Amino acid sequence: MNTGFYPGCSLNGTSREYNESVRAVAAELGLKLTEIDDWNCCGATAAHSMSRELSVALPARVLALAERQGFDEVLVPCASCYNRLSVAAHELARDEELAAKVGAAVGMAYSGKVRIVNVLQYLQEHAAQLLPGKIRHNFAHRVACYYGCLLVRPHKVLGFDRLEDPQSMDGMMRAIGAEPIDWAFKTECCGAGLSVSRTDLVGKLSANILGDARDRGAEAVVVACPMCHSNLDMRRTAINKCLDEPTDIPVLYITQAIGLALGLSRKALGLQRHIVEVKLQ
Amino acid sequence: MSNDNNSAFEPRIIAFVCNWCTYAGADLTGTSRIKYATNVRIVRFPCTGRIDFLLLLKAFASGADGIIVSGCHPNDCHYTSGNFHARRRWMVFRSLLDTLGIDTRRIRYSWVSAAEGAKWADLVNDTVATIRELGPYNEYKKVADYLGKEAGDE
Amino acid sequence: MSKIGVFICHCGENIGATVDCAKVAEAAASMEGVAFATDYKYMCSDPGQTLIKNAIREHRLDGVVVGACSPRMHEPTFRKACAEAGLNPYLCEIANLREHCSWVHPKGDDTTEKAIEIVHGLVEKVRRNSPLTPIHVPITKKALVIGGGIAGIQAALDIANCGHKVILVEKEPSIGGHMSQLSETFPTLDCSQCILTPRMVEVAQHPNITLYTYAELDSLSGFIGNFEAKIRLKAKSIDESLCTGCGLCTTKCPQKKIPSEFNAGLGRRTAIYVPFPQAVPNKPVIDKEHCTHYRTGKCGVCEKVCPTHAIRFGQEDRIINEQVGAVVVTTGFNVLGTDFFPEYGYGRYADVITGLQFERLASASGPTLGEIRRPSDGKVPEKVVFIACCGSRDPAKGIPYCSKICCMYTAKHAMLYQHKVHGGESYVFYMDIRAGGKNYEEFVRRAIEEDHVNYVRGRVARIYEKEGKLIVKGVDTLLGATPVEIEADMVVLATAGVSNQGSEELAQKLHISYDPYKFFAEAHPKLRPVETNTAGIFVAGACQAPKDIPETVATASGAAAKVAALFSQPDLVREPLVAVVNRSAPPVFSTCVGCFMCQTACPYQAIEREEIKDRSGKVIKVVAKVNPGLCQGCGTCVAFCRSKSIDLQGFSNQQMFAEVEALLETTN
């Protein structure tokens, strides 16, 4: 299995720790990740509200490159990139006319052979069986697994996990000795689309999420999406304004939680980059 | 193809149709007074599932230039599944004929429902036009007449 | 040498204006085997038919071709005329000169030529026609009704009241079905049990009805008029002839914590139990799965207390054979459980219940004796949210169809709640209100306007528990998609109506078809709504699709009428256009080699195995045999048979072969 790696912009910017922790966990488990050469923006946020063709062409180029470079699958840790790449592949496979147009624009055709996997799928398929012998100490904490909107929706395109009550992250958490809580906000909106323009709304929406996690006894919120992370972590001041009582519940990437269980250093996992300090071991 | 100097060529076309959909559809063409070419002769079967592949060969051997096979649309069969059986039969038969070099363009398969009177007229006209273009099926007639007199239009 | 008569009809101007009918008749007269040919203005008129009849007698015709309108029009007319003149009606064929010729072509030689060729094709066909006689199949005038809900009860009573014997099979210990669980019924709010129980008693007492409860169909063989049903009578572990139904055993049984099916899991029952007080028959059964005696060999309290010594722990299932002529399937439906809905808590919240459970809460015979109390703590809920379309009309849930009854029963539930809990607040989340039916829309309006039920048009995204309340998050689409959040004490899900468990297996036993949702399929959605594609098997009620009570009863009576119509004949008469496997003299017996691939091709299970035996009873050969009672004459087997051992009467190989050759013969 030749797995390509598509970091996208977030993993080189606001969520460098996600990038670091994915690579660190993969390396620790002896899994090889090769970054796609000459990758470009997936077009998230802006492109699909402006031009359908553009919104497909950008990911199509990434996919075509991956295909050309001989990858069987591409790991896309950013949920937004994952969503865009998957939607583009879906549309290309169903609309010949569009595929032809896009192929001409990109200058490369994409035949649909590369499988697009998100971090949860990747961990389930490649890491899960390697974990048992590698865990140094259990990540014995109550955690709230927060999936956000982009990992499971639209279900008919992604076909990943259960739409209303996804379980894949919960399973991985159990595998490293954590106790995932039962809560109601797994796929609720954190307000990412308005992260810059309406921080007040983000505060309110994210507060619902963190408040419920805290009230149900979670010690940490675990995520697999840079947008979720930046909202829940970075916008904490705005969030705390909407809560009856401020919270310092930390927000971890799933790979950071697994990294801790594997005994990787906090630095290697980029834990020092968080706004809300992560005290958990 | 040898379609020169047959401006006077009138294709002989035989249609194998099921009673419940296409035959009724052709009846509707009549009641709607939609005109179509006179070249077609209809044989009524209870169901496309009843149509023997040998009858198609016999039609060619007896001088047909083209054949129409038509029945109920999938899922509309009066007998639930006769048309599904027929579809498989034609899929297999068609590729065998092709392997043998028999001109599969001369057999036109269609689904015409009891409500598609206009489609029936189009189907006939279209088939007549195609066969007119292809010319008489002399290739087959010549072989069919192996023991008889030389084919008249040779 | 055959003597065919050819009769060309002008159909007034309809054929005559474009086809030279006289010329067609003249050409026909010179065709081989034709003894008489003529044309006439209106062949279907009385004088026209008389002309045919006279010709048959005068020229001793042994076949007739009528060149006229489509056989789909007047084939029966002309065949009847032939029969009246003493000619076997199946020796008459129709040449379609109107719909397929005169109406679709202009006047001219080509059109007349085509008419002649059509006639020629049919002359050649009719020369090879055989006289056929209608098939008579005897009928066992006894019906089997499977499922003792309101549909089965209605069908059984209707058939029994026509004077025919009925066997009613119910898998539960009592008949009554879902209707017996309902509190009040829309749109009249009359008590369900009050209108149902008299019918149940009538069934039990009807001299023409044999009732088997706690019984299931094991297998069904045979065909219309002649089915053999094997019915499994599950062991009730009591001797019914001794049991008086006193109920002492059920009060003494120490196993008291089994969720009651009748109360949709909200109440408890004992291991030896009668499902509900009005049960028919009102005699208990022992639930072996939960009974201590069956599990550990101990206990046996019921045996000790029974005053008539009717307990029989050693009883075993019995299989009985019944000969029946028709089957009515009325196995009903089920509702999805709350555990189907992750967004609504996966069945984890005790106070999120299904509509059927609400019926039990609202029912005077229910676990709360008709008081609306929530299951978790028995408190009267002050705020109740009803959610319509739970699963229904939701392709993502795999149920794109409308469950049809939910709009009405949700309105009824909200209304009942408002009637019972004064000052209570109720909300109904809905997609559309589908209240088509007599007095239905008025009923819903009453709930909204008089009982002040709050109708919110929108979907509920999620329910979660917080501080003892159920937080219902939804949206009001009529207020510009405003998010709505309601802190409810209880939530009632109008979960989708789905096919009953085991419906697929039953359909396979009966050889009837079913849709992707495992509801049984009718032969035609409009014109044959209670028949199935298997002759002699009928369906009614919610096993076809979710239905309300009036519709269920209507289809049940419809199916009963079909059965009664079937039984009103001395025997079953069918068109002889069926497939036949040839038979010949020994030692060949039949050219059939018995590969039985035709069996897999037949859509009607009409092909059977026939063993040919010698005098000592030793099997010499096994060959196919077509059951003329089942065969519908599609001919798929005929085209498939490699050795041409099957042929289709009326469309035989010889006939079709000759017709095809004749149609092409006049070329050049």
Added chain:
Amino acid sequence: MNNLTELANKLLGDGTATKVIGYEEAHGKTRPCFCTEAADTGRLVLDERCTNNIAVYLTKPEIVGGHKVAVTATLPVLRTMVQLAMENQLPDGTTAIVSTESGEGLAVLPTVGDMERVVAGTPLDISGKERELRERLKAMSREERWQFWLGEMSRCIKCYACRAACPLCYCTRCIVDNNCPQWIQPWASPLASMEWQISRVMHMAGRCVACGACKQACPMGIPIHLLTLSLAEDIQNEFGVAPGSVMDHGNVLSTFKPGDKEDFIR
């Protein structure tokens, strides 16, 4: 005494079989042989020279009538037996003797289930066989293919050896012997020969085990097996039924799927 003889004697001895159908050596080749007693079994051989499909005898009452039969089965023979069983033509109690995978030992397959397992474990690969000729045919234009087959069919002498050799042509009355109606003219003309072959091949649809007996039997050397082979390929492409595999219910042409895909019915 070799193993095969021993085994055959054992089966005859313990009543498992009253007749063993197998191969014997003759003129450096093999030919069918029928053993009913231990005295005959010394002649039995089972090796790569055994190419005849002796399953053809299993549908002949004059040979198997009144007998319990054991057949020394090569893989094509075994495939045929499974297909025959599926079509209710394998006499009850017929057993097969096969070489084990290593080629050294022998095994007895007493039930059809056993035979099915062996057959299912060794899928038929027809892609390699006769590739050149088939590729040549495919490369031809339709007219050329017609001329090719016309040429081949005009050599046919209507001896029906193809029918006699095929173990799955077991009809009591073949379609060519049916004269009501006379589906196929009895004389040897290109058309009648072609119609016969079309019928034969259509009748083999989804049943042919690709043993090649028809080709071997043809005295004129007409490559008629190409027709069944290409049909088998088409069936695999269209319906996913692998050549030589036995369907557990019905036949390719007696069953269907509502989702069968074609592109020519409009």
